[in-house]
Amino acid sequence: MYLESVTVYDHSLNPVASIHGWSSFIWTERYQEVGEFEIRIPDSDPDLLGYLDDYMDKFIKIPYSEETMIIEEIAYEGGRSDSAVYIRGRDAKTILNRRVLVATSTIPYGPTTDEVLRQVFDDEIANPSEKGRQIDLVRFDNPSSWKTHHLDYDVKGHSVWDLFLYCAQIYRCGLRTYWRDGKIRFQFWGPRERSGVGGSFPVVFSEETSTLTNIVYRKTSATYRTSAYVHVEGGPNNSVVINEDVSNRFGKGLNRREMFVDPGWQNMSQLSDNSAIRQSLRPYGRSALYKQAFFDNITGEVKRNGLYTYGIDQDFFLGDRVALEVGGRRQYARIKEYTFSWTIETGFIGYPTLDSSPVGDTFM
Known part of the structure; x- marks a missing residue:
C-alpha cells in the first residue's frame, strides 16, 4: 500500500490541504474504543507550526480506511538533532463526546433501544432545542435490530459517547464512522464469526502458516468460577x-x-x-x-502476509472472531484494533491486535 500524502478536509468535508514530507504515519482504528493517528514530519523548523495551525480540528482520511480522523494536536519537538513536528489526533467518534446528555434527563421505560438512541441523537446533536448545539455534519444509522424493551442507563454526568459506547459493549458490536452524501455517519455493526466454527469462513493465525509470532500459551485455574x-x-x-x-x-x-x-x-x-x-x-x-471459564489462552503478534485481507467486506474486520492455533491447541480472539503504519525505514506494515479474553453472547 502506497501513501505519499494525506488530504486535509474542512468541516464541510471539502479538501483544503495535504500533508506530505513525513517520515512516519501511524493510523489505528478500534472495534469499540476511539482510534488515533500520529504523523511525524522530520527536520522541521518551529515556523512550520504557524502554517499548520490552520489544520487544527480539521479532518483527515486515507484511501485504505472508511474512518475519519480529527487533528487535535500539533507539536514541535526539537533539540540538537532530529527535530520534528508531530500531528496527532483521534477518530470522528470523539464528536459524540462533544455533547453531554443534558436534554436527556432520564432513559424512559418502554421504548426500545434503537428508539432511545435515535431520540438521544436527535435531541442532543441533530435537532436540539438549543440550536447552538446542533451539528449538521453528522448522521446516525438506525440500529433497527435492537428491539429490547428497555435500555437501563444512568445518564447523570455522561456524554452521548458514553451512552453509545455502553450500548456497543452490552450488545457486543462495533461502532464506526464513514462518509456518505457529504455527511459523517455513525454506525453500529455486528462482528462476524471468522473462526471456522459452525462452518464459518476460517481465519486462522498460527505458527504453521507463519502468521503468528511471539507466542505465549497459558492455562490457569486461578480465576476459574463455576x-x-x-x-x-x-x-x-x-x-x-x-x-x-x-x-x-x-x-x-x-x-x-x-x-x-x-x-x-x-x-x-x-x-x-x-x-x-x-x-x-x-x-x-x-x-x-x-x-471466568477454564480455558487455553494463546497470545501473540500477527504478522503481515498475503493470506488474509483486512476490511469490512473482506476476510476479517474489527470485532470479528478469529482463531489462533499453537501446537494443535486452538483459541479464539476478537480483532480489537487494526494499525496501518508507513515509515521510511520499513515501508508499509498493517497488522491487527487480538483480544483473546473470552467473549460470550450478548446479554440481550
Whole structure:
C-alpha cells in the first residue's frame, strides 16, 4: 500500500490541504474504543507550526480506511538533532463526546433501544432545542435490530459517547464512522464469526502458516468460577433483594467456585421478585461465568502476509472472531484494533491486535 500524502478536509468535508514530507504515519482504528493517528514530519523548523495551525480540528482520511480522523494536536519537538513536528489526533467518534446528555434527563421505560438512541441523537446533536448545539455534519444509522424493551442507563454526568459506547459493549458490536452524501455517519455493526466454527469462513493465525509470532500459551485455574450470584436490590426502601444463582455443571462441593455479578441495573424502585425478573438476570450470570471459564489462552503478534485481507467486506474486520492455533491447541480472539503504519525505514506494515479474553453472547 502506497501513501505519499494525506488530504486535509474542512468541516464541510471539502479538501483544503495535504500533508506530505513525513517520515512516519501511524493510523489505528478500534472495534469499540476511539482510534488515533500520529504523523511525524522530520527536520522541521518551529515556523512550520504557524502554517499548520490552520489544520487544527480539521479532518483527515486515507484511501485504505472508511474512518475519519480529527487533528487535535500539533507539536514541535526539537533539540540538537532530529527535530520534528508531530500531528496527532483521534477518530470522528470523539464528536459524540462533544455533547453531554443534558436534554436527556432520564432513559424512559418502554421504548426500545434503537428508539432511545435515535431520540438521544436527535435531541442532543441533530435537532436540539438549543440550536447552538446542533451539528449538521453528522448522521446516525438506525440500529433497527435492537428491539429490547428497555435500555437501563444512568445518564447523570455522561456524554452521548458514553451512552453509545455502553450500548456497543452490552450488545457486543462495533461502532464506526464513514462518509456518505457529504455527511459523517455513525454506525453500529455486528462482528462476524471468522473462526471456522459452525462452518464459518476460517481465519486462522498460527505458527504453521507463519502468521503468528511471539507466542505465549497459558492455562490457569486461578480465576476459574463455576457459580454466579447475580445481585440486584430495589423496591420500596430497597426491601427487595434478589441473588439469582447461575451455575454450570461443575458447581457442586469442593469444585464450586462462586462470584457476585452486578448487572448495573438502575431505577429499581419498582423491582419485584418474580420469575420474569430472575429469568432476565440469568444471561448476566452466564456471560460472567464464560469470562471466568477454564480455558487455553494463546497470545501473540500477527504478522503481515498475503493470506488474509483486512476490511469490512473482506476476510476479517474489527470485532470479528478469529482463531489462533499453537501446537494443535486452538483459541479464539476478537480483532480489537487494526494499525496501518508507513515509515521510511520499513515501508508499509498493517497488522491487527487480538483480544483473546473470552467473549460470550450478548446479554440481550
